[in-house]
Amino acid sequence: MATEKYFKLGELLITEGLITPSDLDKAINHQRKEGGRLGEVLVKLGIVTEEQIVKVVGKQLGLAFFSFSAGMLKPAIDQKLDQFIPHEFAIKNFVLPLSHTLKSLTVAMADPLDLILIDNLRKLTGCEINPVIATRSDILKAMDDFYGKSSMLKSAVSASYEKSEAEEPAATIESHEEELSLDKLVARAEEAPVVKLVDLIIRQAINERASDIHIEPFKDRISLRYRIDGKLYEIPPPAKHLNLALVSRVKILAKLDIAEKRLPQDGAIVVKLDDRVIDLRVSTVPTIWGEKAVLRILDKGSTLLSLSQMGYEPKQLEEIRRAIQMPYGLIFVTGPTGSGKSTSLYAMLNEIKSPSRNIVTVEDPVEFKLDGVNQVQVKPEIGLTFAAALRSFLRQDPDVMLVGEVRDLETAEICLRSSLTGHLVLSTLHTNDAPSAVNRLIDIGVEPYLISPTLILVVAQRLIRRLCPDCKEAYEPTAEELGSVKVKADLLFRPKGCPKCNQIGYRGRIAIGEVLVINEQIRELINQRASFLKIREVAVAGGMQTLFESAIRKVEAGVTSFEEALSVTIGAG
Numbered sequence: 071m072a073t074e075k076y077f078k079l080g081e082l083l084i085t086e087g088l089i090t091p092s093d094l095d096k097a098i099n100h101q102r103k104e105g106g107r108l109g110e111v112l113v114k115l116g117i118v119t120e121e122q123i124v125k126v127v128g129k130q131l132g133l134a135f136f137s138f139s140a141g142m143l144k145p146a147i148d149q150k151l152d153q154f155i156p157h158e159f160a161i162k163n164f165v166l167p168l169s170h171t172l173k174s175l176t177v178a179m180a181d182p183l184d185l186i187l188i189d190n191l192r193k194l195t196g197c198e199i200n201p202v203i204a205t206r207s208d209i210l211k212a213m214d215d216f217y218g219k220s221s222m223l224k225s226a227v228s229a230s231y232e233k234s235e236a237e238e239p240a241a242t243i244e245s246h247e248e249e250l251s252l253d254k255l256v257a258r259a260e261e262a263p264v265v266k267l268v269d270l271i272i273r274q275a276i277n278e279r280a281s282d283i284h285i286e287p288f289k290d291r292i293s294l295r296y297r298i299d300g301k302l303y304e305i306p307p308p309a310k311h312l313n314l315a316l317v318s319r320v321k322i323l324a325k326l327d328i329a330e331k332r333l334p335q336d337g338a339i340v341v342k343l344d345d346r347v348i349d350l351r352v353s354t355v356p357t358i359w360g361e362k363a364v365l366r367i368l369d370k371g372s373t374l375l376s377l378s379q380m381g382y383e384p385k386q387l388e389e390i391r392r393a394i395q396m397p398y399g400l401i402f403v404t405g406p407t408g409s410g411k412s413t414s415l416y417a418m419l420n421e422i423k424s425p426s427r428n429i430v431t432v433e434d435p436v437e438f439k440l441d442g443v444n445q446v447q448v449k450p451e452i453g454l455t456f457a458a459a460l461r462s463f464l465r466q467d468p469d470v471m472l473v474g475e476v477r478d479l480e481t482a483e484i485c486l487r488s489s490l491t492g493h494l495v496l497s498t499l500h501t502n503d504a505p506s507a508v509n510r511l512i513d514i515g516v517e518p519y520l521i522s523p524t525l526i527l528v529v530a531q532r533l534i535r536r537l538c539p540d541c542k543e544a545y546e547p548t549a550e551e552l553g554s555v556k557v558k559a560d561l562l563f564r565p566k567g568c569p570k571c572n573q574i575g576y577r578g579r580i581a582i583g584e585v586l587v588i589n590e591q592i593r594e595l596i597n598q599r600a601s602f603l604k605i606r607e608v609a610v611a612g613g614m615q616t617l618f619e620s621a622i623r624k625v626e627a628g629v630t631s632f633e634e635a636l637s638v639t640i641g642a643g
């Protein structure tokens with residue numbers, strides 16, 4: 071769209087009382103720096119919602135607004151509407167056919183001002199187009215229901231099996247794959263069916279909110295799995311003979327050596343999907359049945375959570391906010407891989423960043439881009455390690471330093487000495503609970519006299535699955551189910567399953583936390599090299615809420631199930 075149109079939209083929103091002139095100026099300044107459409111910028115900044123913008127545009131154009139929640143985005147059945155607008159075209163252009171009458175086709179559109187698209191729809195369908203307006207997110211939801219979330223992937227998978235049966239006898243697949251020359255392998259990886267299949271696998275994983283894609287070869291099959299909300303789910307896999315071509319295609323995209331199949335390799339792919347930039351971290355390892363590929367999905371366009379949205383209990387939130395406003399000291403966020411540590415650190419930085427503070431970070435990798443924060447990605451192959459970057463940071467006049475992870479004694483000591491010399495330092499450790507962080511630092515060689523005056527807060531956390539709000543069901547737990555656990559609520563909730571959560575019963579995750587404030591009592595225990603059990607005992611006596619207690623609060627509030635709370639906190643104290 072032209073800049074002139076952006077101002078018209080802005081003026082329209084001001085007239086409707088949805089934004090102020092200062093909101094518009096803020097959005098336009100952000101747009102000049104970051105690019106994108108004005109409406110998208112306003113939504114990203116949280117000034118208005120997507121639905122508010124669409125309603126205003128619809129009102130101005132005299133178009134009906136159709137909402138998914140109101141049940142209006144339901145295409146007519148038995149009209150073969152999917153033959154008018156194929157799934158691929160619909161996804162690419164955010165359009166959905168709703169009904170067909172004589173020579174008129176009613177179509178829900180996210181951008182009814184796109185005259186070229188309307189003209190293309192006329193040519194494609196042979197009908198006059200009657201547009202109605204809806205939000206992109208609502209159109210995508212309705213599209214999933216109408217076309218089927220994995221219909222394209224399933225058809226591509228089915229085609230791969232048909233090709234397998236028609237072209238390659240099962241008994242010769244294994245030897246045939248081993249004998250493929252490099253030229254034939256590249257050619258096969260670039261074939262249209264393979265290219266399309268890899269694209270669909272990635273697209274579906276992103277649409278399903280997956281964090282990882284696993285492509286695994288076995289003796290007589292391929293396993294395709296997505297990790298969604300921390301759990302792996304099997305997806306209908308392609309034919310076995312495509313494994314070499316699929317992995318080769320992934321390696322080509324990630325700029326890896328496709329001739330090297332004996333050693334593990336790491337790479338990256340940048341994907342642009344519907345104006346979102348998404349990073350895929352690719353890892354391949356050789357197994358006895360061929361190469362396995364895992365793709366980690368890092369959505370750079372996803373909205374950065376605020377601390378209040380993370381899920382911490384009110385008292386925990388207050389303690390974290392008090393600590394991050396300190397002028398100096400060391401704060402650790404701990405937990406296993408995939409427990410949301412980086413997201414929490416970003417939320418903390420987002421809360422304290424200001425023009426009066428110089429904030430620098432060293433990360434591996436940089437997962438979110440923060441405006442106003444100097445971010446550095448480590449590159450060990452050229453000597454840019456965590457420790458090397460930290461030493462340079464100290465000459466950059468920093469107020470706040472974020473270190474992606476403390477992995478060794480050198481990095482730990484620089485962090486501690488930096489906090490001693492007047493800097494606020496935030497980092498992560500891999501420990502099961504908050505009290506164990508102290509012992510972990512001592513184990514890697516840090517002296518207690520360095521830890522006690524610098525450490526001000528340790529936050530241990532896990533991610534727990536949220537019950538789907540559309541289908542969770544209430545029940546009265548029995549004494550046998552609860553065992554020795556005391557729950558304050560009479561009714562609890564459990565998963566059921568519906569189309570919105572893919573029959574899983576859970577949708578999304580939220581953090582549970584354990585916040586250890588380092589007071590004088592804890593400092594004395596650190597100096598005495600006390601065990602984590604003793605530190606935990608004193609902290610709990612002083613009011614620290616454990617991970618398990620935090621999980622039970624989520625159960626009582628109906629956010630998660632009792633079973634999920636137990637499964638996530640087993641072994642976490």
